Amino acid sequence: MSELDKHWLLRKENIRKLWIGFIVILALTVIAGLFVHQHESFGIEDSFGFFAWYGFITCVGMVVFAKLLGIFLKRPENYYDDESSTSLNKSGAEHD
Amino acid sequence: MTELLFPPGLLLVIGALFMPLGIKIRNALIFALPVLCLYFIWSAPVNYIVTLPFLGFELEPIKITTTGQLFATIFSLMALVGGIYAYKQASTLELAAAFAYAGSAVGVTLAGDLITLFIFWEVMAIGSTLVIWSARHDGAYRASMRYLMVHLFGGLLLMIGIAGHVVQTGSISFEPLALDSIAQYLILAGFLVNAGAPPLSAWIADAYPEASPSGSVFLSAFTTKTAVFTLLIAFPGAWILIPVGIYMIFYGIIYALLENDMRRILAYSIVNQVGFMVTGIGLGTEMALNGAAAHAFAHIIYKALLLMSAGAVLYQTGKRRCTDLGGLFQTMPWTALLGIIGALAISSFPFTSGFVTKSMIAQSAADQHLIIVWFALAAASAGVFLHAGIKFPWFVFFQKDSGMRPPEAPRNMLVAMAVFAILCVGIGVYPKPLYAILPFTVSYKPYTAAHLVAQFQLLLFAGLAFFVMLPMMKRTLTISLDFDWFYRKFLFAGGRIGLNIMEAFNRITQSGAKQSGQAFLSAFNASRLSRYHLAASWPTGSMVLWIGVILGGYLIIDVYF
Numbered sequence: 271m272s273e274l275d276k277h278w279l280l281r282k283e284n285i286r287k288l289w290i291g292f293i294v295i296l297a298l299t300v301i302a303g304l305f306v307h308q309h310e311s312f313g314i315e316d317s318f319g320f321f322a323w324y325g326f327i328t329c330v331g332m333v334v335f336a337k338l339l340g341i342f343l344k345r346p347e348n349y350y351d352d353e354s355s356t357s358l359n360k361s362g363a364e365h366d
Numbered sequence: 367m368t369e370l371l372f373p374p375g376l377l378l379v380i381g382a383l384f385m386p387l388g389i390k391i392r393n394a395l396i397f398a399l400p401v402l403c404l405y406f407i408w409s410a411p412v413n414y415i416v417t418l419p420f421l422g423f424e425l426e427p428i429k430i431t432t433t434g435q436l437f438a439t440i441f442s443l444m445a446l447v448g449g450i451y452a453y454k455q456a457s458t459l460e461l462a463a464a465f466a467y468a469g470s471a472v473g474v475t476l477a478g479d480l481i482t483l484f485i486f487w488e489v490m491a492i493g494s495t496l497v498i499w500s501a502r503h504d505g506a507y508r509a510s511m512r513y514l515m516v517h518l519f520g521g522l523l524l525m526i527g528i529a530g531h532v533v534q535t536g537s538i539s540f541e542p543l544a545l546d547s548i549a550q551y552l553i554l555a556g557f558l559v560n561a562g563a564p565p566l567s568a569w570i571a572d573a574y575p576e577a578s579p580s581g582s583v584f585l586s587a588f589t590t591k592t593a594v595f596t597l598l599i600a601f602p603g604a605w606i607l608i609p610v611g612i613y614m615i616f617y618g619i620i621y622a623l624l625e626n627d628m629r630r631i632l633a634y635s636i637v638n639q640v641g642f643m644v645t646g647i648g649l650g651t652e653m654a655l656n657g658a659a660a661h662a663f664a665h666i667i668y669k670a671l672l673l674m675s676a677g678a679v680l681y682q683t684g685k686r687r688c689t690d691l692g693g694l695f696q697t698m699p700w701t702a703l704l705g706i707i708g709a710l711a712i713s714s715f716p717f718t719s720g721f722v723t724k725s726m727i728a729q730s731a732a733d734q735h736l737i738i739v740w741f742a743l744a745a746a747s748a749g750v751f752l753h754a755g756i757k758f759p760w761f762v763f764f765q766k767d768s769g770m771r772p773p774e775a776p777r778n779m780l781v782a783m784a785v786f787a788i789l790c791v792g793i794g795v796y797p798k799p800l801y802a803i804l805p806f807t808v809s810y811k812p813y814t815a816a817h818l819v820a821q822f823q824l825l826l827f828a829g830l831a832f833f834v835m836l837p838m839m840k841r842t843l844t845i846s847l848d849f850d851w852f853y854r855k856f857l858f859a860g861g862r863i864g865l866n867i868m869e870a871f872n873r874i875t876q877s878g879a880k881q882s883g884q885a886f887l888s889a890f891n892a893s894r895l896s897r898y899h900l901a902a903s904w905p906t907g908s909m910v911l912w913i914g915v916i917l918g919g920y921l922i923i924d925v926y927f
Contacts (some may be wrong), residue, residue, distance in 0.1 A: 272596045277696050279378075279764075280693075280767065287546035291828075293830075296826055298831060299819060299822045299823045300823065302819050302822075303820075303823060305815075306819050308814045308816050309816065311899045312740070320823075321821075321824040321828070322823040322826075324744060324745070324824070324829040325744075325745075325823060325824035325826075325828045326827040328748055328749065329827075329828045329831035329832070329835075330751060330831050331834060332616075332623065332753075333623060333752070333835045333839065334619045334838070336623035337618075337838055338622060339624070340624050343848075344624065344842065344844040344846045345847055346843070346844060346845075347844060347845055348853050349845060351847075366531055
């Protein structure tokens with residue numbers, strides 16, 4: 271499919287624009303943080319851009335943790351199927 | 367005002383029994399029953415009680431409380447809007463089961479005593495099992511049996527707990543219970559099983575996604591939120607609920623991140639959201655309890671909305687895996703838009719319902735200086751956006767182009783989704799009416815500049831993390847092991863070994879019995895005894911007849927002499 275046939279949201283140049291817009295908004299929220307006072311009474315929550323870096327780092331942490339846990343927990347989709355049906359789609363069991 | 371004598375929940379349960387009489391009757395009931403139920407819930411004043419003597423106890427089949435009214439209202443509303451979503455596509459069995467299920471959930475919320483509560487609790491288990499069943503495929507049937515097993519086990523814990531509690535205290539009243547002895551802990555455990563607490567959290571993601579598109583919408587609303595209601599009434603401020611709730615929050619996030627099935631992602635996020643409520647109940651302050659109750663109310667709406675949107679996709683494409691989906695926004699724009707509104711609400715985006723409800727829980731953790739709890743809740747709020755708020759719409763409606771061009775969802779589905787989407791935004795923009803029906807007076811102000819900035823930073827940077835980490839989030843054709851491994855594989859393997867041993871034993875004894883039986887028969891036939899009449903007419907029937915006569919004789923002698 272050529273670029274022009276695609277939905278406008280899927281075109282490369284628009285995805286670039288969306289990213290730029292997103293980064294501008296991110297910057298604005300951090301700047302806005304300079305003008306308000308967080309008062310949860312722990313101290314750290316009022317430091318520069320606290321919620322921004324805290325949200326980002328914890329999310330990255332959760333994704334990485336899930337990925338690591340997945341090594342131990344992930345199984346093929348038909349793991350629980352009966353023996354009769356597992357033998358039928360054995361090829362599907364090799365996916366990851 | 368009419369006197370309320372009949373439990374409004376029972377109205378739905380009994381009404382559901384008339385649904386199979388015909389499509390027209392069924393459709394009329396779908397609209398009339400929840401509306402009537404809502405009317406009755408609000409027709410009686412708070413603290414209105416109906417008593418009923420039963421086996422030496424004073425049952426209270428109706429006891430109106432503010433918390434009960436709140437939950438009964440959202441349950442009835444859910445039945446109504448769920449009915450609109452389902453009435454053209456779902457089977458009559460599913461609709462009748464869903465209404466009986468909804469009715470028994472309403473019954474629990476208006477129960478004044480533990481016996482009434484327990485009866486409705488069990489009806490709920492049956493109703494919900496039937497809802498899963500009505501999807502009518504093998505996987506659903508097997509999942510429903512596992513589901514029923516877990517809930518009967520939970521019901522058993524609850525029943526033993528109630529019996530012990532009644533013996534100890536002599537009271538069947540459903541009120542705040544002190545965790546004094548094992549009986550109250552068993553009641554707590556019974557409630558927690560239905561909330562999806564560890565270790566038995568897996569049943570939600572196991573069973574709900576096997577139901578029909580509309581079935582999982584109904585299922586998402588009642589069982590877990592009835593458990594939240596009972597915890598709210600019976601165990602406010604029980605500190606044990608704080609770690610349990612926080613575990614549930616992160617369990618939901620991590621498992622949802624690993625998941626590929628779109629409805630299972632949403633099922634894990636039910637555990638996550640109920641975790642917030644359970645934590646709030648554990649915190650136990652008025653604001654935290656208000657937060658838990660309000661969050662349950664908001665949650666039912668946006669979770670149903672999300673599952674409706676996923677259900678519409680499943681209904682139109684027949685696909686449920688993220689790996690098969692993508693790019694659907696092009697031909698299902700309304701389903702995508704309404705689903706995104708639900709996704710924003712679950713993420714507590716400002717101006718949606720989650721923002722004005724969930725924040726009360728975090729605020730009360732801060733007020734109590736529970737620093738670890740507060741940090742955990744803040745991280746979890748970001749995590750909700752990550753695992754449900756972006757992940758669900760992204761993988762289903764955007765992502766890559768799957769090439770599928772399914773038509774837009776049927777109109778009745780869109781109407782139901784639109785109603786709930788309007789409520790998501792409505793509650794978020796104007797929370798006053800919801801705040802007015804919460805258990806305690808609300809003094810909380812959600813819209814402060816500090817709160818808005820904090821929430822925007824938290825969520826938008828969680829969004830940044832999602833897109834930065836996208837290569838690591840690539841979906842795989844896998845499921846994740848959970849506690850259900852123990853009852854699906856471990857016990858099963860153990861059971862199979864046991865079964866083999868029993869079968870071998872059976873074979874040996876059977877052949878032994880057959881041989882000795884044949885030997886006996888031939889010996890008997892050879893003997894003179896076989897010539898007597900009664901023995902000649904060998905059929906078991908005559909033996910049963912004679913035993914019947916003898917027992918009947920005993921009965922007559924016993925009664926009259």
